[in-house]
Structures are given as C-alpha cells and as structure tokens.
Amino acid sequence: xxxxxYLPHNGSATIQDFITGTIKAFGMGLxxxxxxxxYGAVFDGDLLSYSIGGQVSTLLSGLLGEPQGLSGSHNNxxxxxxxxxxxxxxxxxxxxxxxxxxxxxxxxxxxxxxVSISQxxxxxxxxxxxxxxxxxxxxxxxxxxxNKTAENPQGxxxxxxxxxxxxxxxxxxxxxxxxxxxxxxxxxYKRNPLDYYTIPYLAADALAMQLQHPQFLSxxxxxxxxNSFVGLDPATLRDGVFNAQNLLEGNNAFCFGLVAALQMxxxxxxxxxxxxxxxxxxLFSAVGNATEGLSxxxxxxxxxxxxxxxxxxxxxxxxxxxxx
Numbered sequence: 001x002x003x004x005x006y007l008p009h010n011g012s013a014t015i016q017d018f019i020t021g022t023i024k025a026f027g028m029g030l031x032x033x034x035x036x037x038x039y040g041a042v043f044d045g046d047l048l049s050y051s052i053g054g055q056v057s058t059l060l061s062g063l064l065g066e067p068q069g070l071s072g073s074h075n076n077x078x079x080x081x082x083x084x085x086x087x088x089x090x091x092x093x094x095x096x097x098x099x100x101x102x103x104x105x106x107x108x109x110x111x112x113x114x115v116s117i118s119q120x121x122x123x124x125x126x127x128x129x130x131x132x133x134x135x136x137x138x139x140x141x142x143x144x145x146x147n148k149t150a151e152n153p154q155g156x157x158x159x160x161x162x163x164x165x166x167x168x169x170x171x172x173x174x175x176x177x178x179x180x181x182x183x184x185x186x187x188x189y190k191r192n193p194l195d196y197y198t199i200p201y202l203a204a205d206a207l208a209m210q211l212q213h214p215q216f217l218s219x220x221x222x223x224x225x226x227n228s229f230v231g232l233d234p235a236t237l238r239d240g241v242f243n244a245q246n247l248l249e250g251n252n253a254f255c256f257g258l259v260a261a262l263q264m265x266x267x268x269x270x271x272x273x274x275x276x277x278x279x280x281x282x283l284f285s286a287v288g289n290a291t292e293g294l295s296x297x298x299x300x301x302x303x304x305x306x307x308x309x310x311x312x313x314x315x316x317x318x319x320x321x322x323x324x
Contacts, residue, residue, distance in 0.1 A: 124312025
C-alpha cells in the first residue's frame with residue numbers, strides 16, 4: 001500500500017489514512033477497516049496514528065513513550081517473511097492447480113499450527129489473536145490478494161501473483177524475498193465495491209475454518225516445553241457464557257475473541273500508557289461498533305489468572321524481559 005501511494009511513503013499514517021487506504025487498495029469494508037485502524041493506533045501507536053514499521057516520533061511520543069509500530073507489536077522473529085514458509089504455501093497452491101484459495105490456506109494454517117506446538121515451547125493462542133487475528137491472517141491472503149474478474153468475481157490467486165505481493169523472486173524452489181519491494185501485479189483488480197470484505201464476512205470465513213478444524217478454537221498454549229499444549233475451556237474462564245460446544249454456533253467464536261480482547265486489554269495497555277483511560281475508551285468503542293449486528297452474548301469479566309501457566313502469555317506484557 002505504501003509502495004503504491006495508498007499510505008504515506010514513510011510508512012506512518014493516521015487512523016483515517018489506514019481506513020481510506022485499505023478500502024481503496026483492497027476493498028476492505030468500512031467496519032473492518034475502522035476496527036483494525038483504531039486497534040493499531042491503540043496498541044501500536046499514539047492513539048491517533050501508527051507505523052507499519054518501527055518507531056516513529058509523533059506529537060504525542062513524549063507523553064506516551066515511543067510507539068513501536070506494527071513491527072513492535074509482532075513478537076520477535078516474526079518481523080520478516082520466511083522463505084521456507086512461503087515455499088510451503090506455494091507448493092500447496094501448485095498442487096491445487098496453481099490456485100491458492102481458502103482450502104489451500106486452511107491446509108497451510110493446519111501445518112503452521114502443528115509446527116508451532118511441536119517447535120515453539122512458548123506458543124500461546126489468546127482468544128483474540130487465536131480466534132480472530134489468526135483467522136484473518138489466512139483469509140486476507142485470498143480475499144484481498146486474489147485477482148478479481150467478471151468470470152471469477154471471488155478472484156484467482158496464482159503463484160506469480162502471490163510472489164509479487166510478497167516481493168518474492170526466482171524460480172521454485174530457489175526463491176528470494178526482498179522486503180520493501182512488495183507490489184500489486186499489473187492488470188490486477190480488487191474486490192467489487194458491492195462486495196467489500198466486512199466483519200460479518202470475516203466472521204463467516206473464520207467459522208468455516210473452525211468447523212473444519214476445531215483446533216483453531218483452542219485457547220491456551222505450550223507450558224515451556226514443545227508438545228506440552230494445554231487448552232482451556234472458555235466456560236472455565238468466566239461463568240459459562242461461552243463454552244467449547246457453543247463456540248461453533250453463529251458468531252460466538254468471533255464474539256468471544258472480541259470481548260475477551262477488552263477484558264485482557266488493561267494488563268497490556270498499562271505497560272504502554274501511564275493513564276489507560278483514553279486508550280480503553282477508544283478500544284471499547286471500536287469493539288462495540290465491530291460487534292454491532294453480531295448478537296454477541298455479554299462477557300463482563302474473564303479469569304486471566306488461568307493464563308499464568310503459559311510463559312507465552314506472560315511474555316506478551318510490554319515490560320516482560322522475554323517476548324514469546
């Protein structure tokens with residue numbers, strides 16, 4: 001988006017810049033664009049703006065500390081694309097007739113889920129990141145990058161298009177990734193304005209993945225050793241409003257992820273702001289708008305103490321010495 005002028009070329013943009021840019025560039029729905037832009041400004045910026053890279057000084061930096069940008073929000077080791085992971089996804093697409101669709105991305109997600117548990121002793125899946133953000137990370141690849149045509153309105157995402165979006169050059173399997181050179185392919189078309197990708201659309205895509213693979217609903221993590229995953233029943237986190245059975249009903253899984261994010265936010269925000277009142281207000285408003293029309297059950301509090309057994313959770317706090 002920055003390379004094509006949809007965001008400022010220094011990579012730092014306001015909430016409105018991100019909303020306008022994602023709508024114009026990819027056909028993201030206004031509701032989803034607004035939620036993500038506000039969420040980014042709260043957790044990665046100065047409440048008004050944030051950077052897609054690292055630190056960027058703003059008018060509020062002295063009052064709020066130095067916003068870390070999206071690079072700071074993703075845990076260490078996740079800042080740069082991994083050639084091996086791109087190859088794994090590319091291979092699945094080639095096996096599917098040179099088409100990286102949602103089925104391919106779902107299979108790739110299963111692979112990454114299993115690798116995380118078997119190789120990362122600090123793997124942790126929180127309600128919001130696991131049930132919503134992780135789902136979005138995979139669905140966005142197809143829903144936004146696929147080239148839309150009259151014959152294929154949902155779009156086709158072939159290997160060459162995928163390579164351009166991720167700045168990948170070379171022939172399989174000798175790929176090279178050159179960060180900063182990501183671009184839209186020539187003759188590429190975004191989503192139709194009558195079919196922008198909204199929050200209900202994302203919730204439906206996430207549920208489809210979760211119905212195929214219920215492990216995507218897992219909240220919990222490894223306990224300091226590989227293959228030590230412990231899952232938590234949402235019912236034990238608070239009052240049985242959500243449980244392992246009803247998460248697959250309607251929008252419950254999506255709702256649980258959103259409202260749990262609100263309950264966990266004060267712990268994280270307290271390490272970012274001396275006074276979290278404004279940040280929490282923005283976040284509550286954003287989640288309220290995001291859940292409008294989803295008929296979400298009310299979750300007034302959550303037992304966060306159960307997360308203390310996961311070193312990947314304790315490492316999420318901004319003042320922690322180790323980030324999982």
